[in-house]
Amino acid sequence: xxxxxxxxxxxxxxxxxxxxxxxxxxxxxxxxxxxxxxxxxxxxxxxxxxxxxxxxxxxxxxxxxxxxxxxxxxxxxxxxxxxxxxxxxxxxxxxxxxxxxxxxxxxxxxxxxxxxxxxxxxxxxxxxxxxxxxxxxxxxxxxxxxxxxxxxxxxxxxxxxxxxxxxxxxxxxxxxxxxxxxxxxxxxxxxxxxxxxxxxxxxxxxxxxxxxxxxxxxxxxxxxxxxxxxxxxxxxxxxxxxxxxxxxxxxxxxxxxxxxxxxxxxxxxxxxxxxxxxxxxx
Amino acid sequence: xxxxxxxxxxxxxxxxxxxxxxxxxxxxxxxxxxxxxxxxxxxxxxxxxxxxxxxxxxxxxxxxxxxxxxxxxxxxxxxxxxxxxxxxxxxxxxxxxxxxxxxxxxxxxxxxxxxxxxxxxxxxxxxxxxxxxxxxxxxxxxxxxxxxxxxxxxxxxxxxxxxxxxxxxxxxxxxxxxxxxxxxxxxxxxxxxxxxxxxxxxxxxxxxxxxxxxxxxxxxxxxxxxxxxxxxxxxxxxxxxxxxxxxxxxxxxxxxxxx
Numbered sequence: 001x002x003x004x005x006x007x008x009x010x011x012x013x014x015x016x017x018x019x020x021x022x023x024x025x026x027x028x029x030x031x032x033x034x035x036x037x038x039x040x041x042x043x044x045x046x047x048x049x050x051x052x053x054x055x056x057x058x059x060x061x062x063x064x065x066x067x068x069x070x071x072x073x074x075x076x077x078x079x080x081x082x083x084x085x086x087x088x089x090x091x092x093x094x095x096x097x098x099x100x101x102x103x104x105x106x107x108x109x110x111x112x113x114x115x116x117x118x119x120x121x122x123x124x125x126x127x128x129x130x131x132x133x134x135x136x137x138x139x140x141x142x143x144x145x146x147x148x149x150x151x152x153x154x155x156x157x158x159x160x161x162x163x164x165x166x167x168x169x170x171x172x173x174x175x176x177x178x179x180x181x182x183x184x185x186x187x188x189x190x191x192x193x194x195x196x197x198x199x200x201x202x203x204x205x206x207x208x209x210x211x212x213x214x215x216x217x218x219x220x221x222x223x224x225x226x227x228x229x230x231x232x233x234x235x236x237x238x239x240x241x242x243x244x245x246x247x248x249x250x251x252x253x254x255x256x257x258x259x260x261x262x263x264x265x266x267x268x269x270x271x272x273x274x275x276x277x278x279x280x281x282x
Numbered sequence: 283x284x285x286x287x288x289x290x291x292x293x294x295x296x297x298x299x300x301x302x303x304x305x306x307x308x309x310x311x312x313x314x315x316x317x318x319x320x321x322x323x324x325x326x327x328x329x330x331x332x333x334x335x336x337x338x339x340x341x342x343x344x345x346x347x348x349x350x351x352x353x354x355x356x357x358x359x360x361x362x363x364x365x366x367x368x369x370x371x372x373x374x375x376x377x378x379x380x381x382x383x384x385x386x387x388x389x390x391x392x393x394x395x396x397x398x399x400x401x402x403x404x405x406x407x408x409x410x411x412x413x414x415x416x417x418x419x420x421x422x423x424x425x426x427x428x429x430x431x432x433x434x435x436x437x438x439x440x441x442x443x444x445x446x447x448x449x450x451x452x453x454x455x456x457x458x459x460x461x462x463x464x465x466x467x468x469x470x471x472x473x474x475x476x477x478x479x480x481x482x483x484x485x486x487x488x489x490x491x492x493x494x495x496x497x498x499x500x501x502x503x504x505x506x507x508x509x510x511x512x513x514x515x516x517x518x519x520x521x522x523x524x525x526x527x528x529x530x531x532x533x534x535x536x537x538x539x540x541x
Contacts, residue, residue, distance in 0.1 A: 068409070071413055073409050073412055073413060093308075093417070094417070097412075097415045097416070097417060098415065100412065100413055100414070100415045101414070101415030103413065105410070105413040107406045107409065107410055107413075108406070109405065109406065111405060111406040111407050111409065111410035112407075112410075113402075113407055113410070113411075114405070114407070124411075124414055124416070125414045125415065125416070128317070128414075128415075128416050128421075130317075172414075182413075
């Protein structure tokens with residue numbers, strides 16, 4: 001986690017991250033099961049320093065489990081996960097907390113604390129770290145401005161729509177300027193317009209701040225938008241890349257039946273001969 | 283077949299006790315390592331303690347009254363109605379004050395703790411808290427345990443006082459007993475071991491209520507139905523454990539102080 005006082009002040013230009021350029025996430029033959037058959041089997045992949053990896057796959061294939069393994073919310077039965085160079089399996093729960101603080105996570109339904117206001121939700125981590133109130137207020141407003149929801153600062157999560165809750169969850173995830181972002185189906189169950197707003201925020205975070213990210217989705221349209229668009233800071237919105245170009249830092253990981261079926265760039269994915277991949281893309 | 287079922291049930295119970303012991307120890311050990319969330323402790327003290335005061339007052343007062351009514355009928359047969367105050371105060375301070383307060387607070391707060399934490403589990407709020415680098419055992423469990431232990435101690439004193447007052451109301455206003463006689467008898471009969479016994483119990487009961495409520499809340503599975511299940515388990519288990527703990531503490535106290 002970078003030690004800036006502001007969420008945005010040192011992030012307004014696409015500068016190199018202060019985090020190490022080494023891969024923030026590496027999965028080594030990870031397997032996990034709960035009560036039935038294995039959910040993930042021998043999953044291995046690497047997330048590069050400034051890479052956004054889109055995790056695709058049908059519902060129930062273990063995409064959310066994969067994200068929870070990434071920041072140690074779950075522990076693998078076999079294999080291990082390296083987060084910022086540390087083997088999570090060797091760490092105790094107490095030792096995992098500092099690593100998790102460097103990671104922002106957006107949950108499927110937002111997972112906002114429903115008894116707290118939007119201000120307190122977004123500021124949750126800052127309150128815990130005993131940061132002065134004025135500083136918290138400034139950073140919360142900046143984070144909410146980033147997701148265009150500053151006016152909801154005094155609301156409670158129950159009074160927000162599903163899309164707004166996801167945007168607040170994004171604000172909560174980015175307020176400490178994490179070194180890694182994990183998005184768990186941020187557009188699941190939302191209408192196309194709201195989904196597009198969320199994807200634009202993800203693109204903005206990727207292109208302006210270069211935060212590496214794992215994004216779980218089963219919506220191909222969102223995945224293709226991410227690879228075919230960039231965020232234009234001057235215009236203040238997302239614009240399509242020239243025809244035939246794709247974002248070089250965005251790649252795909254496709255899961256099926258608990259295994260990695262594909263790991264690579266969009267062009268390779270489109271050329272894949274695997275019958276499942278072809279069926280999924282069709 | 284029956285043996286297999288017994289075996290698997292026994293394993294399940296042992297596993298549950300093991301999980302409870304580990305998670306409760308992890309929560310309590312945080313009391314000696316910063317950060318400690320004092321604000322959360324105060325909030326919980328208000329919710330658990332101040333929020334339960336009314337029911338504790340009502341239960342204490344009417345229990346004391348019932349004790350006076352029932353004892354009066356028996357004691358009058360021996361011409362011993364003068365010791366009604368002693369009967370009521372001893373019963374309240376030693377047993378009924380702590381146990382009834384424990385059971386009432388368990389019904390009110392073990393359920394609310396389990397359902398609150400259970401709802402947070404099923405809506406991924408607990409995972410979100412962990413993902414934000416905050417330990418739920420430190421942030422949610424420890425403040426509830428500390429608040430419940432401290433506040434149950436004071437609530438028991440409230441229940442004892444109002445129980446004695448309830449007995450007095452019945453003895454004086456309904457049975458025409460002299461108030462000085464009642465209160466003298468109630469006060470003089472109490473000795474150090476009675477007070478100690480009555481005030482040690484709520485410390486254990488408070489710990490049981492909060493730790494069991496948190497434990498079942500945090501292991502909730504199965505959506506909203508699971509929250510209901512956890513709530514029931516928390517109330518039933520904590521109530522039963524309070525009675526069992528009462529038995530054990532009474533045995534120890536009697537062995538120590540009454541020769």
